[in-house]
Structures are given as structure tokens and as C-alpha cells.
Amino acid sequence: MTLLTVPDGDRQELLRLTVAAPSTHNTQPWRFRFRGWVVEVYRDRERELPAEDPARRMVFVTLGAAIFNLRVAAASLGYGSDVHQLRDQRKPDLVAEVDLRGPRAERLAALAPAIPHRRTNREPFTERRLPDEVRRLLEDAARTEAAELQWLERPSRRWWLQMATNDAVATDDRSTERTAERRRWVGGDREIDGIPSRSLGPLPAGGTTVVRDLAATAADEGRIVADFEREPQLALLATKYDGPLEWLRAGQAMERVLLEATAHGVSTSLLNQVIEHEGLRWQINDPLGPWNRPQAVIRFGYGPPVPPTPRRPIADVLLPDEPEKDRADAAVEEAPTDDRG
Numbered sequence: 181m182t183l184l185t186v187p188d189g190d191r192q193e194l195l196r197l198t199v200a201a202p203s204t205h206n207t208q209p210w211r212f213r214f215r216g217w218v219v220e221v222y223r224d225r226e227r228e229l230p231a232e233d234p235a236r237r238m239v240f241v242t243l244g245a246a247i248f249n250l251r252v253a254a255a256s257l258g259y260g261s262d263v264h265q266l267r268d269q270r271k272p273d274l275v276a277e278v279d280l281r282g283p284r285a286e287r288l289a290a291l292a293p294a295i296p297h298r299r300t301n302r303e304p305f306t307e308r309r310l311p312d313e314v315r316r317l318l319e320d321a322a323r324t325e326a327a328e329l330q331w332l333e334r335p336s337r338r339w340w341l342q343m344a345t346n347d348a349v350a351t352d353d354r355s356t357e358r359t360a361e362r363r364r365w366v367g368g369d370r371e372i373d374g375i376p377s378r379s380l381g382p383l384p385a386g387g388t389t390v391v392r393d394l395a396a397t398a399a400d401e402g403r404i405v406a407d408f409e410r411e412p413q414l415a416l417l418a419t420k421y422d423g424p425l426e427w428l429r430a431g432q433a434m435e436r437v438l439l440e441a442t443a444h445g446v447s448t449s450l451l452n453q454v455i456e457h458e459g460l461r462w463q464i465n466d467p468l469g470p471w472n473r474p475q476a477v478i479r480f481g482y483g484p485p486v487p488p489t490p491r492r493p494i495a496d497v498l499l500p501d502e503p504e505k506d507r508a509d510a511a512v513e514e515a516p517t518d519d520r521g
Contacts, residue, residue: 184216194254197295202438204233208227215501218278219250236424240431243276255289260281261282291436291439294442298448299489301448308482314441321433321436322436322437326419327418332414340463341454351457366400367397384406391408409481417433441480451479
């Protein structure tokens with residue numbers, strides 16, 4: 181007998197791994213629908229951040245990360261994955277569809293065990309440096325997804341990142357809209373979404389911006405103070421172009437890098453304050469290199485284990501099935517992702 185759609189058990193496993201992707205403030209702004217052997221990926225506008233993410237850049241990066249997890253999960257279950265990024269006038273919130281009948285990538289399947297262990301780690305890291313071979317592996321991971329991972333090692337680039345981050349933090353602190361938005365999603369005890377207080381980590385001594393302080397309440401602002409690494413290992417993830425389709429691509433590249441790091445025992449956290457401010461993003465470009473578009477700032481190192489942040493039940497993110505049919509009315513924006521890597 182030929183199955184007409186994905187079995188229930190595989191659906192649960194596919195989505196369990198998919199929704200483990202990172203998202204700004206752990207809002208998890210996604211929903212999914214099975215249409216035969218195709219998984220439709222939707223944005224969830226009620227979980228977007230209009231104050232902190234007015235252009236919705238980070239929403240699309242987040243959705244790209246979830247798409248990459250879906251590709252990995254599909255490969256681990258013996259399915260393939262062709263990703264089509266598209267616009268459909270009938271479904272304005274549909275951002276992509278993943279055809280599970282596409283080619284299977286063994287290298288993706290190998291990353292599946294890392295998904296449940298990937299964390300945003302806001303704790304101090306040790307001074308241990310990443311081996312050169314691990315750095316090259318992370319660079320290759322980004323390159324496979326049509327992005328570039330640039331290590332921020334020149335003092336001038338680190339200085340510009342520090343200055344731009346300081347400006348971003350000051351702007352955030354002055355914004356009542358951003359503060360109110362953060363209170364909704366950050367702090368306290370949380371069961372299905374948001375960032376609980378236990379995941380905020382300590383405050384860095386000396387007022388440095390090695391980690392992002394997301395505290396939104398007086399209780400969280402009074403956390404302990406700790407010394408962080410003196411020379412944080414930072415990298416910029418960049419793409420050649422900009423716009424929603426490129427943000428989806430950047431999200432897939434970012435998640436591939438994060439999972440490869442996790443698989444090799446490397447801790448990571450994101451420092452995207454500058455990325456969220458269109459007027460500051462240009463300051464962290466490399467003036468001596470190609471003009472790329474920054475999409476994420478990633479901190480790498482070796483830190484202690486941290487607990488996972490909560491996730492929504494699968495039932496909350498799964499839309500009712502829809503029969504498989506032609507999508508001729510949809511505007512496909514680019515060729516399917518090549519999953520051979």
C-alpha cells in the first residue's frame with residue numbers, strides 16, 4: 181500500500197526536532213501544515229516582535245533555522261527535502277514548503293543528535309580557543325548554505341562591534357515599546373515559550389557586552405555578576421544579498437553552524453543587538469572585504485551545561501492537513517535548496 185502522507189509517528193518526530201530551533205526571546209513564531217508529502221512552513225504573526233524586529237528580519241532568520249532542523253530531521257528518518265522559498269497570494273503567511281520526496285543527505289542526518297543539545301549559552305566560557313580544524317568546519321558549514329562566517333579577530337572590527345552594540349543597547353533601554361515587549365517574553369518561570377530567568381545567565385563584570393542582557397524586571401536585573409572570557413571568540417554570519425528570501429537562507433546557514441558547533445562540544449550564543457538596528461548594521465561590515473550583509477553575530481567557546489528553554493506542544497504549531505495539489509498560483513522565488521551537502 182502506498183502512503184498518501186507522512187505517518188503520525190514520523191510527523192511528531194519531524195516537528196519535535198524542527199521546533200527546537202532558536203528564536204528571538206524564544207517566541208517560536210512558526211506553524212506547519214502537512215500537504216501530502218510536503219510540509220508547509222508559516223510565520224505566526226501573533227508571536228512576532230514589532231518593536232525589536234520591525235523589518236521582521238529575525239522572524240525570517242528564525243524560520244530559516246526551523247527549516248534547516250526540518251531538513252535534518254527528515255534525513256534522519258530516511259526522507260529527503262527539497263526546500264522551495266515562495267510567496268503565495270492565497271496564503272500570505274506561507275514562507276516555504278519542504279518536499280520530503282527530495283534527495284536525502286546523509287551529512288544532514290548526522291547532525292540530528294545535536295538538535296536536542298543545542299542551547300543558547302549565556303554563561304561565562306573558558307579561555308580555551310577553538311581548534312583550527314573546528315573553525316574551518318564551521319566556515320564550511322556556513323558556505324554550504326551560501327553564507328560566510330567571518331571571524332572577528334582584528335582589533336578594529338571588534339572595536340566597531342563593541343561601539344555599535346553599546347549604541348544598540350542604549351537605544352533599546354530608551355524604548356518603552358521594546359521594554360514592554362521584553363517583559364512579555366523574558367523572565368520568571370515559563371512552561372511553553374519565552375526565556376525563563378534560569379536561562380539568563382549572570383551579569384558580566386565590568387559592563388562588557390560579551391553576552392546579551394535580556395533582563396526586563398527588577399528581579400532579573402539583580403542577578404549575580406561573573407567574569408566572562410577576556411577574549412571572546414566572535415564571528416559574523418553574512419550573506420551576499422538582503423531581503424526576506426536571503427534571511428531564510430541565513431537562518432539555515434546559522435542553524436547549520438550552531439549544530440556543527442554543538443556536535444563538536446562547542447557552546448554558542450547570539451549577540452544580535454546590532455543586527456536588529458538597521459542604522460547600525462553597516463558599522464560591523466568589514467571595510468577591507470567584500471560588502472556582505474550581516475545576519476547574525478555568534479559567540480563561540482566552551483561553557484558549562486545549561487538547561488533547555490521550553491517549547492510549545494506540537495499540537496499548538498500544527499495546522500490541519502490540506503490535500504496535496506498543484507501550487508501553480510504560488511510565486512516560487514528561487515530554485516530548490518541543494519541538499520547534497
